[in-house]
Amino acid sequence: MTETSAGSLVPEVGRLVIRFAGDSGDGMQLTGDRFTSASALFGNDLATLPEYPAEIRAPAGSLAGVSAFQVHISDHDIFTPGDAPHVLVAMNPAALKAELGTLVDGGTVIVNADTFNERNLAKAGYDHDPLEGDDLDAYRLVGAPMTSLTKEACKDLGVKPRDAERSKNFFALGLLSWMYSRPVEPTLDWINAKFKGRDLIIAANKAAFSAGHAFGETAELSDHQLIVRPAELPAGTYTNINGNTALAWGLVAAGQLSGLPVFLGSYPITPASDILHELSRQKRFNVTTFQAEDEIAAVGSALGAAYGGLLGVTTTSGPGIALKGETLGLAVSLELPLVIVNIQRGGPSTGMPTKTEAADLLMSMYGRHGESPMPVIAARTPADCFDQAIEAARIAIEHRTPVMLLSDGYLANSSEPWLLPVVEHLEPIPIEFAGDFNQVDENGDQVFWPYLRDDNMARPWAIPGTPDLMHRIGGLEKQDGSGNVSYDGANHARMIALRAERIARIPVPDVEVSGDADAELLLVGWGSTWGAITAAVRRVRNSGRKVAHVHLTHLNPMPANLGEVLSGFPKILVPEMNLGQLVRMLRDEFLVDARPVSKVSGQPFTAAELQQAILGEIGDDA
Amino acid sequence: MTDMLLPDGGIEDVPTTTRADWQSNQEVRWCPGCGDYSILTALQLLMPDLGVRREKTVFVSGIGCAARFPYYMNTYGMHSIHGRAPAIATGLALARPDLDVWVVGGDGDILSIGGNHLIHALRRNIDINILLFNNQIYGLTKGQFSPTSERGKVTKSSPIGSCATPFNPVSLAIGAEASFVARTHDMDRHHMQEMFKRAYEHPGTSIVEVYQNCNVFNDGAFETITKKDVRDDMLIPLCHGEPIRFGSEGQFGVARYDGGVEIVEVAEVGVDALLVHDEARVDPSTAFALSRLAENPDRPTPVGVFRAVDRGEYGEALRGQVDQMATDRGEGDLRALLHSLPTWTV
Ligand SMILES: Cc1ncc(C[n+]2csc(CCOP(=O)(O)OP(=O)(O)O)c2C)c(N)n1
Numbered sequence: 001m002t003e004t005s006a007g008s009l010v011p012e013v014g015r016l017v018i019r020f021a022g023d024s025g026d027g028m029q030l031t032g033d034r035f036t037s038a039s040a041l042f043g044n045d046l047a048t049l050p051e052y053p054a055e056i057r058a059p060a061g062s063l064a065g066v067s068a069f070q071v072h073i074s075d076h077d078i079f080t081p082g083d084a085p086h087v088l089v090a091m092n093p094a095a096l097k098a099e100l101g102t103l104v105d106g107g108t109v110i111v112n113a114d115t116f117n118e119r120n121l122a123k124a125g126y127d128h129d130p131l132e133g134d135d136l137d138a139y140r141l142v143g144a145p146m147t148s149l150t151k152e153a154c155k156d157l158g159v160k161p162r163d164a165e166r167s168k169n170f171f172a173l174g175l176l177s178w179m180y181s182r183p184v185e186p187t188l189d190w191i192n193a194k195f196k197g198r199d200l201i202i203a204a205n206k207a208a209f210s211a212g213h214a215f216g217e218t219a220e221l222s223d224h225q226l227i228v229r230p231a232e233l234p235a236g237t238y239t240n241i242n243g244n245t246a247l248a249w250g251l252v253a254a255g256q257l258s259g260l261p262v263f264l265g266s267y268p269i270t271p272a273s274d275i276l277h278e279l280s281r282q283k284r285f286n287v288t289t290f291q292a293e294d295e296i297a298a299v300g301s302a303l304g305a306a307y308g309g310l311l312g313v314t315t316t317s318g319p320g321i322a323l324k325g326e327t328l329g330l331a332v333s334l335e336l337p338l339v340i341v342n343i344q345r346g347g348p349s350t351g352m353p354t355k356t357e358a359a360d361l362l363m364s365m366y367g368r369h370g371e372s373p374m375p376v377i378a379a380r381t382p383a384d385c386f387d388q389a390i391e392a393a394r395i396a397i398e399h400r401t402p403v404m405l406l407s408d409g410y411l412a413n414s415s416e417p418w419l420l421p422v423v424e425h426l427e428p429i430p431i432e433f434a435g436d437f438n439q440v441d442e443n444g445d446q447v448f449w450p451y452l453r454d455d456n457m458a459r460p461w462a463i464p465g466t467p468d469l470m471h472r473i474g475g476l477e478k479q480d481g482s483g484n485v486s487y488d489g490a491n492h493a494r495m496i497a498l499r500a501e502r503i504a505r506i507p508v509p510d511v512e513v514s515g516d517a518d519a520e521l522l523l524v525g526w527g528s529t530w531g532a533i534t535a536a537v538r539r540v541r542n543s544g545r546k547v548a549h550v551h552l553t554h555l556n557p558m559p560a561n562l563g564e565v566l567s568g569f570p571k572i573l574v575p576e577m578n579l580g581q582l583v584r585m586l587r588d589e590f591l592v593d594a595r596p597v598s599k600v601s602g603q604p605f606t607a608a609e610l611q612q613a614i615l616g617e618i619g620d621d622a
Numbered sequence: 623m624t625d626m627l628l629p630d631g632g633i634e635d636v637p638t639t640t641r642a643d644w645q646s647n648q649e650v651r652w653c654p655g656c657g658d659y660s661i662l663t664a665l666q667l668l669m670p671d672l673g674v675r676r677e678k679t680v681f682v683s684g685i686g687c688a689a690r691f692p693y694y695m696n697t698y699g700m701h702s703i704h705g706r707a708p709a710i711a712t713g714l715a716l717a718r719p720d721l722d723v724w725v726v727g728g729d730g731d732i733l734s735i736g737g738n739h740l741i742h743a744l745r746r747n748i749d750i751n752i753l754l755f756n757n758q759i760y761g762l763t764k765g766q767f768s769p770t771s772e773r774g775k776v777t778k779s780s781p782i783g784s785c786a787t788p789f790n791p792v793s794l795a796i797g798a799e800a801s802f803v804a805r806t807h808d809m810d811r812h813h814m815q816e817m818f819k820r821a822y823e824h825p826g827t828s829i830v831e832v833y834q835n836c837n838v839f840n841d842g843a844f845e846t847i848t849k850k851d852v853r854d855d856m857l858i859p860l861c862h863g864e865p866i867r868f869g870s871e872g873q874f875g876v877a878r879y880d881g882g883v884e885i886v887e888v889a890e891v892g893v894d895a896l897l898v899h900d901e902a903r904v905d906p907s908t909a910f911a912l913s914r915l916a917e918n919p920d921r922p923t924p925v926g927v928f929r930a931v932d933r934g935e936y937g938e939a940l941r942g943q944v945d946q947m948a949t950d951r952g953e954g955d956l957r958a959l960l961h962s963l964p965t966w967t968v
């Protein structure tokens with residue numbers, strides 16, 4: 001039990017998963033986000049999963065229009081947004097119908113009772129009122145007339161009733177804040193800052209929030225109150241960050257660490273657009289954002305900027321990568337630094353644009369014409385997007401190559417507390433532009449050879465404007481060294497071999513095995529599956545069973561010790577949000593009997609699913 | 623913004639150069655007799671007069687016969703991929719305003735596969751100079767019809783004639799908000815040089831259509847208008863501030879008619895009725911009407927600068943925003959950025 005500020009004793013729980021669901025227009029993403037923010041400031045560990053429909057406004061009240069936000073808060077370190085929610089907030093019948101199935105038995109259902117009228121029930125496909133029947137018998141129901149109480153609370157503020165109604169999500173937030181003892185100041189501060197200058201809206205939102213808070217007390221919901229204590233996290237300063245913001249900041253940091261201006265060429269696409277938005281706000285870091293006419297121009301402009309000596313970046317999702325393919329081949333041939341970011345989503349084609357998937361690995365590896373090797377790295381958590389953006393830029397610049405950085409819709413939008421790095425501890429990225437002749441020709445004259453390689457097998461980055469080093473580069477095959485156009489077959493074979501070797505030789509850190517080195521089963525993951533795998537492995541090990549996990553950041557080239565690690569485990573499982581792509585690469589490269597665990601339903605793995613997969617492999621009993 | 627990158631000697635003390643300084647050591651590999659040679663020569667001869675540095679000059683091209691151009695210039699150059707040169711040049715020019723960026727390409731490269739990039743470059747008005755070598759054919763792929771080939775054109779891919787209506791590149795450019803549009807042809811070095819120089823001097827995107835003879839796959843496409851003995855009667859020179867007049871005796875002119883323009887006999891209408899060319903006219907409708915005088919280059923066709931208006935260069939505006947954000951909110955501080963969302967300390 002913990003005493004709240006109001007003096008009542010409230011039972012503690014170690015963790016709590018809450019799912020906010022409502023119509024697209026109900027503001028559930030914002031409500032979830034605010035609850036998360038307050039929890040972060042309170043000191044919980046947390047993970048979030050926003051899920052919204054592809055349509056901006058699907059028909060109001062329909063099942064298709066339900067938008068949800070799940071947050072997992074805890075008093076210990078956690079890795080996923082939680083398997084099944086303990087609490088469901090349903091702002092209308094459609095949200096209840098769509099989301100009830102995910103709730104744990106005995107879980108709490110909080111509904112906006114005002115919306116359960118005949119019309120809305122029909123739209124959701126109910127032929128009866130679930131609040132009246134036995135539908136919710138297995139759950140603890142809290143019915144709050146949120147709309148009418150919000151209107152009532154705003155009545156004397158001079159706010160139009162229709163505008164007042166819009167604040168009902170703050171009622172829900174107030175109620176939840178009371179039930180789960182969240183601090184209220186962060187929310188009130190945020191309302192003040194967000195709606196600065198619009199006093200009526202501020203007043204209405206605050207009134208709704210307070211009304212929700214008060215409702216908890218007056219409706220005597222105290223037996224619903226719970227508290228999740230702050231988690232013991234490593235000391236330091238934290239912020240709550242999502243993957244796209246972290247990635248954008250990582251690109252800003254890469255510019256600062258290298259001293260290069262950043263040039264982003266991009267074309268809007270879900271779920272990558274937020275990186276374009278964020279970087280467009282950060283121009284004062286010497287960041288230029290160019291919204292191109294299409295993805296081909298986006299990558300073309302970034303490559304042009306890279307040729308000019310800037311840190312060229314392009315951000316997109318799978319369909320955009322497909323369009324960029326030919327230019328990526330050119331970048332491979334030109335051997336210029338370029339960072340390509342793919343925030344993967346459900347495909348093929350437009351697929352499930354707002355849902356997550358990680359099925360572009362093979363495209364990243366092999367999806368170009370010709371022998372076209374490219375380093376590929378993948379971020380594992382929202383905060384890791386920051387580190388991997390820097391890593392991508394570092395590899396690109398040091399090795400003069402395009403680098404593919406993979407994230408996905410889940411990482412892009414979900415958030416977690418991030419122990420902020422100390423800026424002074426970030427390692428600078430050294431830059432070297434060519435300035436001098438590097439060869440003597442047959443006449444004894446000093447000349448410049450654009451394809452003469454350094455110790456990294458990288459060619460000189462000789463940017464236009466450099467006196468004397470005028471030279472021409474292009475997509476035609478080049479003579480090794482001089483860079484002159486060459487149609488010689490033997491030279492072409494040598495250049496292909498050199499391009500393959502220079503990428504294969506990029507040094508990458510070894511993988512570290514977590515869990516039991518002597519386990520029978522090894523899980524190999526990449527990208528955003530890290531959280532679910534880590535949580536599942538922990539559960540299995542807590543039950544006294546052995547299992548191990550390695551997670552790949554570098555997919556091309558792969559860590560040098562990976563083959564040896566794999567060979568130490570009789571069984572290998574590879575969970576992926578695709579039908580088995582890394583698993584093919586592992587089987588191909590290491591001749592191991594790795595087996596896939598697939599999920600392609602638009603949602604990330606839950607820990608429970610992977611726990612089951614592990615037990616399926618090692619047997620259920622000890 | 624990129625000052626750190628610029629080993630800039632400035633525009634003063636530009637070393638005097640000759641044509642030879644602008645020639646690369648690569649063997650020129652166009653078919654003998656190709657019009658591309660005379661365009662290359664015209665430009666190499668012009669460069670010393672522009673007062674620019676070789677290392678500050680970049681030619682970017684796509685793919686095609688025309689697109690081989692950068693290899694032959696002793697400057698920086700990129701022979702990129704089919705159609706994408708305007709996009710790549712856009713990035714380069716935005717990144718490096720200190721450079722003179724030229725784009726060279728054929729009618730297939732720039733108007734077909736690269737059409738989207740062309741219209742958006744023109745619309746934005748980034749400071750690049752686009753030279754469109756229009757031979758009304760796909761040369762490098764050995765003779766298919768192109769987006770400028772006339773209707774009915776018989777080629778390997780249109781054995782009984784193409785069914786498609788061609789683009790008029792000048793009309794297209796004007797429609798795409800181009801701030802500088804000119805046309806010239808490969809038989810007149812002096813005129814080419816004048817147009818290239820004007821294009822170079824124009825702040826913003828300039829496009830010059832060059833009628834270019836492909837003597838292998840489309841020989842004589844422009845003969846009807848460019849041959850020495852017919853030129854006077856078939857080319858209509860556009861000179862800013864002067865009445866539009868042509869013909870060996872100056873007997874023809876262009877006058878306004880029915881909302882557009884038409885060719886008239888000076889003797890019939892009188893000199894005062896002739897349209898005085900105003901390339902700086904902001905409203906593009908007269909320039910557009912002039913571009914429609916000849917649908918195809920088989921009747922009297924205007925050459926010269928159709929349009930040259932100054933409407934603000936895109937790169938300057940975009941870089942201005944970078945500077946403005948730095949001025950308004952202070953230079954970026956990474957630590958402050960990382961701490962810009964609510965934080966808490968454990
Ligand atoms: C993506 C792609 N598609 C097609 C080609 C083949 N291709 C090369 S040049 C060309 C057309 C060239 O015509 P044009 O641009 O008019 O140049 P010209 O050779 O006439 O100077 C084509 C279709 C290519 N290189 N790349």
Ligand code: SF4
Binds near residue numbers: 652656757836838
């Ligand atoms: S094919 Fe035509 S355009 Fe190409 S080089 Fe030969 S003559 Fe010139």
Ligand SMILES: [Mg+2]
Binds near residue numbers: 729768
């Ligand atoms: Mg052509």
